[in-house]
Amino acid sequence: MLSAFIVILLSVGVMGYVLYPLIFKREEKPSWTNSSSTVSYSLRELQRKKENIYLAIKELDFDYKMGKLSEGDYQQLRQQLKADATLILQQIDELEKNQYGESLEDQIEKEILAFRKKKKARSQIPASEVTLEVKCPNCHRLLAAQDKFCSECGTRVQFNCQNCGQTYMTTYKFCPNCGNKLVSSL
Ligand SMILES: [Zn+2]
Numbered sequence: 001m002l003s004a005f006i007v008i009l010l011s012v013g014v015m016g017y018v019l020y021p022l023i024f025k026r027e028e029k030p031s032w033t034n035s036s037s038t039v040s041y042s043l044r045e046l047q048r049k050k051e052n053i054y055l056a057i058k059e060l061d062f063d064y065k066m067g068k069l070s071e072g073d074y075q076q077l078r079q080q081l082k083a084d085a086t087l088i089l090q091q092i093d094e095l096e097k098n099q100y101g102e103s104l105e106d107q108i109e110k111e112i113l114a115f116r117k118k119k120k121a122r123s124q125i126p127a128s129e130v131t132l133e134v135k136c137p138n139c140h141r142l143l144a145a146q147d148k149f150c151s152e153c154g155t156r157v158q159f160n161c162q163n164c165g166q167t168y169m170t171t172y173k174f175c176p177n178c179g180n181k182l183v184s185s186l
């Protein structure tokens with residue numbers, strides 16, 4: 001009876017001794033959790049590479065529009081860049097699984113477009129699209145910076161300073177360049 005008790009005690013002790021490191025090892029962070037940072041790093045790297053390619057494609061498109069490239073060169077270079085982008089996208093897909101459900105080709109074109117829009121938004125707005133807080137004195141239409149005449153009623157809205165030649169809008173009271181007092185009549 002006593003020996004049975006001792007055997008049980010011993011086996012509990014042995015089990016505890018065996019299980020203890022197993023249980024507590026599990027609570028330690030396994031070494032592979034650290035690898036997630038490497039994954040996100042290379043993902044970032046890939047995204048950066050991809051952006052560079054899109055930038056190159058954008059510049060290529062621009063050069064082509066400017067007539068700096070022949071149709072043949074342009075198509076060849078663009079295909080090459082897109083092939084590079086495809087490779088990178090494939091790697092990115094492997095890392096974060098493709099949630100897009102569309103072909104890589106579509107995805108690339110879409111992302112080029114989005115990239116271009118993003119860059120455009122950051123670059124300067126052309127003067128023709130700048131609307132001033134200046135209204136036509138005749139019909140009160142809002143005028144754009146380059147308007148010489150009101151596009152609604154034809155009233156002349158831009159003049160030149162008689163002192164320095166600086167152009168000014170009809171409502172200006174003083175020349176923004178030389179401070180000359182202005183008269184908005186011909
Ligand atoms: Zn007008």
Ligand SMILES: [Zn+2]
Pocket residue numbers: 161162163164165166175176177178179180
């Ligand atoms: Zn002036």
